[in-house]
Amino acid sequence: MRSTPRIPDAIGRARGGWMERGALLYEGKAKQVFATSDPSLVIIHFKDDATAFNGVKKASIGGKGAINCALTTHLFDAVAAAGVSHHAVRRLNETDLLCRKVEIVGVEVVVRNVVAGSFAKRYGVAEGTPLATPLVELFVKSDALNDPLINDDAVVMLALARPWEIAWMKEAALEINRVLCDFWGGLNISMIDAKFEFGRLDGRLVLADELTADGARLWERGTGRKLDKDVFRRDLADLGETYRELYRRVFGS
Ligand code: 5GP
Numbered sequence: 001m002r003s004t005p006r007i008p009d010a011i012g013r014a015r016g017g018w019m020e021r022g023a024l025l026y027e028g029k030a031k032q033v034f035a036t037s038d039p040s041l042v043i044i045h046f047k048d049d050a051t052a053f054n055g056v057k058k059a060s061i062g063g064k065g066a067i068n069c070a071l072t073t074h075l076f077d078a079v080a081a082a083g084v085s086h087h088a089v090r091r092l093n094e095t096d097l098l099c100r101k102v103e104i105v106g107v108e109v110v111v112r113n114v115v116a117g118s119f120a121k122r123y124g125v126a127e128g129t130p131l132a133t134p135l136v137e138l139f140v141k142s143d144a145l146n147d148p149l150i151n152d153d154a155v156v157m158l159a160l161a162r163p164w165e166i167a168w169m170k171e172a173a174l175e176i177n178r179v180l181c182d183f184w185g186g187l188n189i190s191m192i193d194a195k196f197e198f199g200r201l202d203g204r205l206v207l208a209d210e211l212t213a214d215g216a217r218l219w220e221r222g223t224g225r226k227l228d229k230d231v232f233r234r235d236l237a238d239l240g241e242t243y244r245e246l247y248r249r250v251f252g253s
Helices: 010-014 064-081 117-123 152-157 163-185 239-251
Strands: 024-027 031-035 041-046 049-052 057-060 088-091 096-100 107-114 130-140 189-201 204-208 216-220
Touching: 041 064, 064 088, 064 096, 064 163, 064 239, 107 163, 130 163, 152 163, 163 189, 163 204
Parallel strands: none
Antiparallel strands: 024 031, 031 041, 041 096, 049 057, 088 096, 107 130, 107 189, 189 204, 189 216
């Protein structure tokens, strides 16, 4: 049975067809990836599910999928305007994004502007300590291993990425970080850190996955109020309320 209504799409229409969900290719904690009639395109569906601590803590947050799909689309546009390509083609409906099919690089790239989270714990530095310059860290993308920290040499040794890919991803991550810090700064919000994922597409790399408050720390300037998934991880506030507040600040309604 079809799980979504038929959605006319620019690409689909141009080819005289329709763009609709095909087989489920992959299911992650917060997203599903569906095939389409075009083997080079997939539909990413943003779920309402919230998870933390590698899936140990779970909840369903009404409207989260739509908010994250809208934020990702908006922030991908901002990043593209600065010259960084991404995998999205267009938003199909509230929760579904049509994307180019990429081979996801098995490395998560984290950029930190202020000490928080695992960096604070690992090195015994107080959360909130500013870093002199943005810092890039690499983690293995592996739920089974709990996403361990990894260095460049081990990334190459394990064939997770080639040396040029590591260099490219680090540079792109810093540029994306710059764009997003400017964006959130304009809303009186500091981006403390963020995680980016990249995909291989036709011999090059593009930004992939999502840009949401699930994968970034966003602190309101002045109050320090957290407007990201840490409110769920740390039981600080209602995640649905927090994400709706963030949505209102970005989109104004
Ligand atoms: P930390 O290493 O301090 O736990 O996380 C650093 C940043 O990367 C935070 O903004 C966090 O939300 C993000 N991050 C790290 N790993 C993951 C992950 O597996 N999933 C998501 N959504 N974000 C992550």
